Amino acid sequence: xxxxxxxxxxxxxxxxxxxxxxxxxxxxxxxxxxxxxxxxxxxxxxxxxxxxxxxxxxxxxxxxxxxxxxxxxxxxxxxxxxxxxxxxxxxxxxxxxxxxxxxxxxxxxxxxxxxxxxxxxxxxxxxxxxxxxxxxxxxxxxxxxxxxxxxxxxxxxxxxxxxxxxxxxxxxxxxxxxxxxxxxxxxxxxxxxxxxxxxxxxxxxxxxxxxxxxxxxxxxxxxxxxxxxxxxxxxxxxxxxxxxxxxxxxxxxxxxxxxxxxxxxxxxxxxxxxxxxxxxxxxxxxxxxxxxxxxxxxxxxxxxxxxxxxxxxxxxxxxxxxxxxxxxxxxxxxxxxxxxxxxxxxxxxxxxxxxxxxxxxxxxxxxxxxxxxxxxxxxxxxxxxxxxxxxxxxxxxxxxxxxxxxxx
Numbered sequence: 001x002x003x004x005x006x007x008x009x010x011x012x013x014x015x016x017x018x019x020x021x022x023x024x025x026x027x028x029x030x031x032x033x034x035x036x037x038x039x040x041x042x043x044x045x046x047x048x049x050x051x052x053x054x055x056x057x058x059x060x061x062x063x064x065x066x067x068x069x070x071x072x073x074x075x076x077x078x079x080x081x082x083x084x085x086x087x088x089x090x091x092x093x094x095x096x097x098x099x100x101x102x103x104x105x106x107x108x109x110x111x112x113x114x115x116x117x118x119x120x121x122x123x124x125x126x127x128x129x130x131x132x133x134x135x136x137x138x139x140x141x142x143x144x145x146x147x148x149x150x151x152x153x154x155x156x157x158x159x160x161x162x163x164x165x166x167x168x169x170x171x172x173x174x175x176x177x178x179x180x181x182x183x184x185x186x187x188x189x190x191x192x193x194x195x196x197x198x199x200x201x202x203x204x205x206x207x208x209x210x211x212x213x214x215x216x217x218x219x220x221x222x223x224x225x226x227x228x229x230x231x232x233x234x235x236x237x238x239x240x241x242x243x244x245x246x247x248x249x250x251x252x253x254x255x256x257x258x259x260x261x262x263x264x265x266x267x268x269x270x271x272x273x274x275x276x277x278x279x280x281x282x283x284x285x286x287x288x289x290x291x292x293x294x295x296x297x298x299x300x301x302x303x304x305x306x307x308x309x310x311x312x313x314x315x316x317x318x319x320x321x322x323x324x325x326x327x328x329x330x331x332x333x334x335x336x337x338x339x340x341x342x343x344x345x346x347x348x349x350x351x352x353x354x355x356x357x358x359x360x361x362x363x364x365x366x367x368x369x370x371x372x373x374x375x376x377x378x379x380x381x382x383x384x385x386x387x388x389x390x391x392x393x394x395x396x397x398x399x400x401x402x403x404x405x406x407x408x
Contacts, residue, residue, distance in 0.1 A: 008132035010139045015130055017184045021086070022123050023146040023153075024181040028093055028174050029116065030154025032058075036105075039167050044102050054109050059352050061113030062120075066345030067212035069121040070338030078129065078337060079190045082122040086185050088115035090178045096171045121344060125337040126188075128328045134274060137325040141270030144321040145262065152259045156252070214338035217327045219388060221343045224323045225350030227286070227381050230293065230374040231316055232354025241296075241367040247305050257309040262317030269318045273325070279389045282322050283382055289315030290378040297371035 037051035044050075073081050092112040099105045124143070131139035161170045242251040273281040292311030299305040327343045328336040361370045 008135060010131060010135055010142065012130065014188045015127065015139070015143075017187050018123060018127055018130070019143055019146045021181045021184055022120075022127075022143060023150055024177055025086075025089065025116070025119060025123070026147045026150030027154045027157065028089075028178060030150050031158035031170075031174060032096075034155040035158040035162060035167070035170065036109075038162065040102060040105070043167055044100075044105065046102050050102055054105060056352075057106050057109040058113035058116065059348060061110045062117035063345055063348045063352065065114045065117035066121065066341045066348070068341075069118045070125075070214065070335075070341035071212060072118060073122055073125055073337030073341075074334060077190070078122055078126045079188065081118060082126055082188070083185055085115050085119035085122055086181060089119050090175075090182055093171075093178045094175050097168060097175070117344075121337065121341045124324065124344070125328075125340040128325075128336050128340070133329075136329065137273035137278075137322060138267070138270035140325045141266045141273070141318070141321040144324065145266055145317075148262055148317055148320075149259055152255045155255070212338075212341075214331055214335055214342045216331050217339040217342040218346075220323055220326050221346040223381060223384055223388060224319075224327075224343065225346040225353075226384075227289075227316075227319065227378060228347050228350030229354035229357065230289070230377045230381075232351045233293070233358050233371055233374045234312065234316075235351065236355040236358065237362060237367065237370070241371075242305070244367060245299060245305075247299070247302060250302050250305055253306060254309040257306050258313035258317065261310045261313035265314045266318055266321070270321065273322050278322060278326055279386070279393075282319060282385055282389070285315045285318045285322075286378055286382040286385060287315070288312075289319065290375040290382070291315075293371050293375035293378065297368045297375070 033055060036054045040046035040051040040054055069081075076084075089112070092108060092115055095108055096105075099108060124140075127140065127143045128136060131143075157173075158170060161173060238254060239248070239251050242248045242254070269281050269285070288311050292308045292315055295304055295308035295311065299308060324340070324343060328339045331339045358370055358374070361373060365373075
């Protein structure tokens with residue numbers, strides 16, 4: 001007889017629509033990430049330093065708003081904040097069409113990052129709520145897959161359109177895309193169970209650390225942030241590295257292979273995570289990620305370059321939904337907005353810190369050494385995850401024994 005939890009549906013109407021919204025948001029994010037530096041230099045007459053600032057400004061504001069987004073979700077409700085933040089994200093997306101000065105663009109990017117930080121916290125927390133608890137790892141794997149697909153679709157869309165059309169029409173295209181998200185958000189219903197937690201009393205209370213950060217999420221989020229530092233080596237330096245080794249024509253295919261292998265392996269590994277636990281999935285995937293980075297550091301031919309993409313797609317592409325599932329599984333449902341915000345705040349910080357720190361490493365040692373050091377970091381994190389997961393298992397076993405003893 002099958003367990004109703006394990007046979008419960010993942011692909012409900014609400015989950016599908018929420019996943020499409022997640023895809024739309026990140027397509028816009030990655031399209032702008034790759035094309036705005038060109039807009040700054042070619043349209044606004046800015047410098048390379050200024051083109052980098054438009055990327056940093058949005059990421060910085062998203063990191064700063066993360067600690068507050070969990071409290072907003074808890075106080076006003078996840079669905080309400082999903083709708084409000086998506087509207088704010090859409091309005092700031094529309095505003096790019098009227099930008100003619102760099103200072104205004106920088107301000108717009110900072111405001112855009114605020115709506116992006118709240119919105120992506122809301123989508124992930126809402127997804128965790130509407131998924132069956134026993135299939136959450138598998139379901140979040142599918143959900144995060146939409147984000148990873150946007151890594152390929154966004155840059156491809158932006159760079160392809162700019163080959164034939166000016167920036168104005170690119171921005172117009174993004175406006176049409178975000179309108180689809182606005183239409184979809186009104187079809188998503190709040191779950192029948194009250195998942196927004198106990199209502200706060202009307203009298204004023206002092207704010208505490210827990211109003212902004214979920215402490216139970218800190219250990220796994222910190223470990224994930226350190227892994228994200230290594231992944232920043234791919235996001236920030238792959239295109240430049242591919243040029244330096246004469247494989248620039250394969251840089252787009254790198255992310256395509258990454259996406260395909262992720263699509264093939266993630267469903268199976270997500271189910272394995274739910275059925276057998278995190279250790280059997282996370283540890284091999286971290287090791288695979290490290291091997292991919294080592295191969296990338298030694299790549300001199302196209303097939304080695306693309307093989308590294310496949311390994312990184314299987315390894316890193318699986319880790320993110322697994323650790324996000326671990327982040328929310330041990331907190332009450334009304335606190336998973338805080339847990340999700342804590343996770344992405346540290347994850348985004350890892351990406352930002354990695355881009356900066358690894359840039360220093362590259363300037364002193366070169367790309368090959370930088371990727372090798374990133375692989376070493378991932379191997380250290382593999383050992384750290386092994387220790388952490390064993391510690392969690394021991395604590396759960398101790399609680400079970402204590403519970404059984406108390407009933408005797």
